[in-house]
Amino acid sequence: MVEMVEHGTLNYEELLVYGYTPGDLIVFSSNVNPYGPPPAVTAALHREIDRDAISRYPDRLSLDLRSRLATHHGVPENAIIVGNGTADLMWLLAFLFLRGKRVVIFSPTFGEYRNIVNLAGGQWQPVCHPGWVRQPDGVYTPFDTGVEEATAALAAQQAEVVFLCNPNNPTGQHWTEDVVQRFYEAAPRALWVIDEAYTEFTPSPWSAVGWHARGNVIALRSMTKDFSLGGLRLGYAVAPAELVVQMQHAQPPWNVNALAQIAGITALEQLAWRRETMARLRRECASLQQALVERGFAPMETTTNYFLTPVTDAAQVRKQLLAQRLMVRDCTSFGLPRYIRIATQRPEQNRVLVEALARLRLPGTQGA
Numbered sequence: 001m002v003e004m005v006e007h008g009t010l011n012y013e014e015l016l017v018y019g020y021t022p023g024d025l026i027v028f029s030s031n032v033n034p035y036g037p038p039p040a041v042t043a044a045l046h047r048e049i050d051r052d053a054i055s056r057y058p059d060r061l062s063l064d065l066r067s068r069l070a071t072h073h074g075v076p077e078n079a080i081i082v083g084n085g086t087a088d089l090m091w092l093l094a095f096l097f098l099r100g101k102r103v104v105i106f107s108p109t110f111g112e113y114r115n116i117v118n119l120a121g122g123q124w125q126p127v128c129h130p131g132w133v134r135q136p137d138g139v140y141t142p143f144d145t146g147v148e149e150a151t152a153a154l155a156a157q158q159a160e161v162v163f164l165c166n167p168n169n170p171t172g173q174h175w176t177e178d179v180v181q182r183f184y185e186a187a188p189r190a191l192w193v194i195d196e197a198y199t200e201f202t203p204s205p206w207s208a209v210g211w212h213a214r215g216n217v218i219a220l221r222s223m224t225k226d227f228s229l230g231g232l233r234l235g236y237a238v239a240p241a242e243l244v245v246q247m248q249h250a251q252p253p254w255n256v257n258a259l260a261q262i263a264g265i266t267a268l269e270q271l272a273w274r275r276e277t278m279a280r281l282r283r284e285c286a287s288l289q290q291a292l293v294e295r296g297f298a299p300m301e302t303t304t305n306y307f308l309t310p311v312t313d314a315a316q317v318r319k320q321l322l323a324q325r326l327m328v329r330d331c332t333s334f335g336l337p338r339y340i341r342i343a344t345q346r347p348e349q350n351r352v353l354v355e356a357l358a359r360l361r362l363p364g365t366q367g368a
């Protein structure tokens with residue numbers, strides 16, 4: 001059996017053990033916009049249900065959505081493929097492009113990249129994000145390394161495929177276009193997968209979508225985070241047209257359902273809503289961090305809605321909070337057993353978490 005890395009979203013088996021329903025919890029472990037989905041999306045879904053969207057087969061190629069995404073990003077339509085969330089597209093990438101490949105993964109990061117490389121029988125090597133070092137036991141610790149070191153480590157690997165999450169989950173670091181260009185130059189012949197699931201949460205959301213024209217760069221864009229469509233599932237890739245054709249051939253037919261397509265089309269008309277909620281979340285994230293600092297914690301800097309906070313034992317902290325119906329991300333599976341990741345929620349919910357954390361009284365929980 002291939003070893004699989006766990007996720008931080010709701011684990012429904014675990015909920016059964018606790019006797020909880022999803023609505024019983026305040027979920028700080030999933031990085032979804034807590035203000036969504038946009039009301040216009042919900043209204044459009046209701047309308048489409050009344051118009052038979054549930055019975056009719058969906059457009060297999062999501063042509064309408066694809067065309068609007070192309071206009072939105074200023075890229076050709078044939079550079080876009082829509083998926084049932086970006087996780088779906090990652091598995092497609094694994095099936096087509098990762099078999100037996102030598103893959104570099106900028107780490108610590110989202111565990112799904114490792115999972116798909118393992119499932120595809122490839123070999124993965126971590127290259128540390130600047131600011132981190134990997135210990136022999138696989139644990140990552142903060143370290144004073146820069147772009148130079150990461151670039152040199154990547155160049156030494158002769159990777160055939162590179163995964164870069166930008167901004168990175170779970171660290172919240174966001175590399176500028178210049179820095180990513182320097183990384184790219186260290187492996188210019190590799191296939192690059194740049195996961196931009198959280199780009200829109202940052203104050204300066206630059207995108208590598210235009211890099212599809214280089215012929216070896218795939219940008220993954222989720223719509224489940226900023227537009228809060230996690231349950232509906234929707235994502236897309238912007239990729240070289242010849243790779244898009246291969247992916248279309250390999251994609252299970254009709255796997256992007258009709259309601260998800262309508263949600264995506266409507267969401268693209270809600271950019272002002274997105275801007276407003278993102279700005280609000282950034283302010284609330286800063287307030288939450290400040291409240292944690294006042295309670296003796298040392299949350300790490302972030303560019304997104306989520307951030308790492310050092311604790312002595314992340315698994316214990318998660319467990320104790322879960323007993324109080326609060327779910328944070330134990331970062332052990334990222335190689336960060338002494339960190340929890342907190343995704344900013346609404347102010348009243350954030351206050352509940354700060355109070356609960358302050359009450360935990362685990363040795364060393366407070367402070368770095």
Ligand SMILES: Cc1ncc(COP(=O)(O)O)c(C=O)c1O
Pocket residue numbers: 084085086087088110165169195197221222223224225230233234235
């Ligand atoms: C970095 C990153 N990429 C992709 C995904 C998957 O997103 P989607 O809902 O689009 O499948 C996640 C989900 O947690 C993520 O953290």
